[in-house]
Amino acid sequence: MTLIAEPKSMQFEQPLPLRSGASVRGYDLAYETYGTLNADKSNAVLVCHALNASHHVAGVYPGQDNSEGWWDTMIGPGKPVDTDRFFVIGVNNLGSCFGSTGPMHRNPDTGKVYGADFPVVTVEDWVDAQARLLDRLGIAQLAAVMGGSLGGMQALSWTLQYPDRVRHAAVIASAPNLTAENIAFNEVARRAIVTDPDFHGGHFYEHGVVPQRGLRIARMIGHITYLSDDVMNEKFGRQLRSGLDIRYTTQDIEFQIESYLRYQGDKFSEYFDANTYLLITRALDYFDPASRHDGNLSKALAAATARFLLVSFTTDWRFSPKRSREIVKALLENRRNCSYAEIDAPHGHDAFLLDDPRYMSVVRAWFDRIAAEFQA
Amino acid sequence: MTLIAEPKSMQFEQPLPLRSGASVRGYDLAYETYGTLNADKSNAVLVCHALNASHHVAGVYPGQDNSEGWWDTMIGPGKPVDTDRFFVIGVNNLGSCFGSTGPMHRNPDTGKVYGADFPVVTVEDWVDAQARLLDRLGIAQLAAVMGGSLGGMQALSWTLQYPDRVRHAAVIASAPNLTAENIAFNEVARRAIVTDPDFHGGHFYEHGVVPQRGLRIARMIGHITYLSDDVMNEKFGRQLRSGLDIRYTTQDIEFQIESYLRYQGDKFSEYFDANTYLLITRALDYFDPASRHDGNLSKALAAATARFLLVSFTTDWRFSPKRSREIVKALLENRRNCSYAEIDAPHGHDAFLLDDPRYMSVVRAWFDRIAAEFQA
Numbered sequence: 116m117t118l119i120a121e122p123k124s125m126q127f128e129q130p131l132p133l134r135s136g137a138s139v140r141g142y143d144l145a146y147e148t149y150g151t152l153n154a155d156k157s158n159a160v161l162v163c164h165a166l167n168a169s170h171h172v173a174g175v176y177p178g179q180d181n182s183e184g185w186w187d188t189m190i191g192p193g194k195p196v197d198t199d200r201f202f203v204i205g206v207n208n209l210g211s212c213f214g215s216t217g218p219m220h221r222n223p224d225t226g227k228v229y230g231a232d233f234p235v236v237t238v239e240d241w242v243d244a245q246a247r248l249l250d251r252l253g254i255a256q257l258a259a260v261m262g263g264s265l266g267g268m269q270a271l272s273w274t275l276q277y278p279d280r281v282r283h284a285a286v287i288a289s290a291p292n293l294t295a296e297n298i299a300f301n302e303v304a305r306r307a308i309v310t311d312p313d314f315h316g317g318h319f320y321e322h323g324v325v326p327q328r329g330l331r332i333a334r335m336i337g338h339i340t341y342l343s344d345d346v347m348n349e350k351f352g353r354q355l356r357s358g359l360d361i362r363y364t365t366q367d368i369e370f371q372i373e374s375y376l377r378y379q380g381d382k383f384s385e386y387f388d389a390n391t392y393l394l395i396t397r398a399l400d401y402f403d404p405a406s407r408h409d410g411n412l413s414k415a416l417a418a419a420t421a422r423f424l425l426v427s428f429t430t431d432w433r434f435s436p437k438r439s440r441e442i443v444k445a446l447l448e449n450r451r452n453c454s455y456a457e458i459d460a461p462h463g464h465d466a467f468l469l470d471d472p473r474y475m476s477v478v479r480a481w482f483d484r485i486a487a488e489f490q491a
Numbered sequence: 492m493t494l495i496a497e498p499k500s501m502q503f504e505q506p507l508p509l510r511s512g513a514s515v516r517g518y519d520l521a522y523e524t525y526g527t528l529n530a531d532k533s534n535a536v537l538v539c540h541a542l543n544a545s546h547h548v549a550g551v552y553p554g555q556d557n558s559e560g561w562w563d564t565m566i567g568p569g570k571p572v573d574t575d576r577f578f579v580i581g582v583n584n585l586g587s588c589f590g591s592t593g594p595m596h597r598n599p600d601t602g603k604v605y606g607a608d609f610p611v612v613t614v615e616d617w618v619d620a621q622a623r624l625l626d627r628l629g630i631a632q633l634a635a636v637m638g639g640s641l642g643g644m645q646a647l648s649w650t651l652q653y654p655d656r657v658r659h660a661a662v663i664a665s666a667p668n669l670t671a672e673n674i675a676f677n678e679v680a681r682r683a684i685v686t687d688p689d690f691h692g693g694h695f696y697e698h699g700v701v702p703q704r705g706l707r708i709a710r711m712i713g714h715i716t717y718l719s720d721d722v723m724n725e726k727f728g729r730q731l732r733s734g735l736d737i738r739y740t741t742q743d744i745e746f747q748i749e750s751y752l753r754y755q756g757d758k759f760s761e762y763f764d765a766n767t768y769l770l771i772t773r774a775l776d777y778f779d780p781a782s783r784h785d786g787n788l789s790k791a792l793a794a795a796t797a798r799f800l801l802v803s804f805t806t807d808w809r810f811s812p813k814r815s816r817e818i819v820k821a822l823l824e825n826r827r828n829c830s831y832a833e834i835d836a837p838h839g840h841d842a843f844l845l846d847d848p849r850y851m852s853v854v855r856a857w858f859d860r861i862a863a864e865f866q867a
Contacts, residue, residue, distance in 0.1 A: 134739070135739035136739075137739075231741075231742070234739075235739040235740065235741060292729060293729070294720055294723065294724055295720075295723035295724050295726075295727045295728055295729065295746075295748045296715060296718075296720045296723050296724075298729070298746050298748050298749065299711075299715045299723065299748050299749075299752055300715060302711070302746075302748070302749045302752060302753075303708060303711040303712055303715070303752065305741065305742070306707065306708060306711065306753070306756075307683060307708050309742050310704040310707070310708075311704075312688055317742070328686040328687075331682065331686070332679060332682060332683050332686075332708060335675075335678070335679040335682065336679055336712065339672060339675045339676060339679070342672075344670055344671075344672045347670070347671035347672050347675065348670055348671050348672075350671075351671040352671055353668060353669070353671065353674070353779060353782075361777060363510070363511035363512075363513075363610075363611040364611065364773075365607075365611060365681065365766075365769035365770060365772075365773045366607070366681070366685050366693070366769070369773075369776065370671075370674050370678075370776065372671045372674050372675050372678070373674065373675075373678045376675055376678060376679065377678075377682070380682075390741075393741035393742070394741060396741075397740075397741045397745075400745065400746065401737060403729060406729075432808075
């Protein structure tokens with residue numbers, strides 16, 4: 116049965132204080148829900164998104180081809196996160212560009228488009244905003260919070276900021292913080308955007324332009340880091356675009372991998388907001404719960420009481436299994452309940468979005484146990 | 492004793508036919524030599540350079556601080572490649588921007604600066620040009636050819652193009668071709684340069700500008716791939732530039748790694764030529780001796796008769812040990828003489844330029860054996 120998705124929006128008048136000291140007020144959060152909240156409101160699952168995703172987690176929009184949600188393989192009727200049993204909530208984060216209030220919207224205090232003046236948001240701020248949405252939906256406690264990559268950071272942060280409101284947390288292809296190399300890739304992407312003459316210091320909207328050059332480069336860099344060397348070799352290898360002959364050109368496309376990357380860059384530059392890219396990569400850079408505990412992750416995670424599922428993928432070099440194991444180790448040091456699966460998948464970081472049967476069955480089994488709790 | 496370097500230049504009137512079908516004429520090659528060519532001219536060692544290097548391989552320029560050659564740890568009196576015994580030649584490749592004829596020079600046929608019209612050069616073309624230089628220096632056969640990274644590709648190509656002219660070849664931190672991921676990184680860097688409005692289709696010289704934005708991004712990407720994740724974490728980790736406090740900014744520097752990368756990008760953009768960057772990365776992309784043998788590297792290397800030294804570094808993810816082992820395997824399949832050292836070094840691809848004692852002693856022992864041959 117096809118799951119039909121319906122985008123909704125919730126407005127929040129009260130200012131949300133941010134970690135930076137700034138605050139936002141009069142903001143909207145775009146969200147979607149799937150399934151039915153049960154009578155005692157114990158079956159809610161919040162799904163947190165990563166860089167290039169939104170509240171449209173699962174299902175399709177009626178009459179729109181290819182409108183499947185970004186985690187539609189994972190979430191839906193009869194799927195690992197079964198919407199026949201769970202009430203699933205997807206929410207677009209503050210500062211994003213897919214419906215929630217972000218840099219493209221007007222600051223109610225000034226009447227002007229935020230642009231680069233949209234306040235810097237952190238993973239912790241997003242979790243606070245999500246908690247307010249749950250308040251409004253009347254959900255005191257989540258059966259589970261889940262997310263991959265940056266979404267996994269939000270799931271982890273939920274267990275630290277609101278331990279009483281989360282019974283389970285699935286942290287997938289994630290990390291307790293970014294490495295220097297991760298930050299470095301983010302920084303190059305940001306520099307490409309910021310130094311694009313069409314960026315205009317982040318106020319390009321009023322100039323009627325978009326820093327597409329910078330966005331293309333940012334996306335190309337990102338894409339390389341999402342894939343594994345292996346899968347790139349398998350999919351593209353050294354295949355030439357024009358068949359067998361080298362054309363001896365430095366500016367035109369010669370290899371298929373170039374064609375693929377340019378296409379991805381072009382597509383992204385047409386819909387993604389440059390200021391959002393800066394905000395979201397910065398939220399990634401800043402996330403580091405151990406930093407408030409002298410770098411001791413075990414101390415940082417002592418606050419968590421949820422039961423955890425950690426999943427990593429062998430060829431993911433952006434958020435390698437080693438990083439997930441750091442979280443597992445810190446949880447075990449706190450004698451927390453934690454399941455961990457390291458999935459042997461060739462697809463690099465992207466694997467968390469794909470339909471790997473072992474991965475799906477691990478998540479399915481974990482959610483089956485959760486369902487058994489509230490159905491008991 | 493300090494080795495004093497003296498840059499020289501040799502002009503070549505006769506056109507050099509290139510793999511692309513084009514040719515260059517009236518070109519100069521900048522070069523340096525160290526040590527003394529022996530009576531029977533049997534002690535010559537040619538050193539091939541990688542992307543961001545030149546003919547200035549060893550020694551210093553009198554009166555110039557910090558003017559050591561890029562492989563000064565490796566080459567000089569009493570060093571692993573001992574200039575008291577060997578006559579070492581460094582040559583700047585055609586199309587580069589450090590003295591040899593390149594895009595910044597005038598095309599003698601048109602009287603105009605080449606710019607983006609400088610013909611595409613390949614590793615094979617460079618080797619041909621180097622062979623002509625040796626002809627002029629009266630050197631019929633090299634005791635050894637050596638190089639790291641792209642330089643290693645040239646050393647390997649020497650053994651295939653001119654097997655009778657090379658007794659030994661040291662191929663360090665190199666690969667039989669680039670992977671899709673390698674090409675992808677090169678392509679992003681090239682796109683950053685080409686889409687910089689100051690690039691002007693490669694004819695920026697006549698506009699009095701330089702595509703510095705693009706060059707900065709290109710260099711930042713390159714730099715990330717030269718280092719290992721480990722060494723980045725050790726050197727920079729998540730250290731903030733301003734001490735302990737996050738400043739909540741998306742455009743200003745927050746982490747030390749950002750400061751380092753921006754500095755490297757700025758420096759590079761002040762001296763490196765944008766068209767040269769395109770040409771050299773393309774030469775890297777194109778190199779693939781097996782492509783003329785249905786992808787069979789073993790068949791491709793059957794032409795080589797030299798004795799080989801292969802060296803790789805454990806944390807080098809740009810040209811990983813696996814790639815060097817492919818070359819070793821293909822050589823052994825041809826029953827060629829081949830020594831291979833996999834050096835456990837933390838520095839990533841950059842390790843080949845550094846003074847690691849195990850690495851140095853491997854190269855020293857190998858060159859000692861070569862010296863023993865012609866001194867016998």
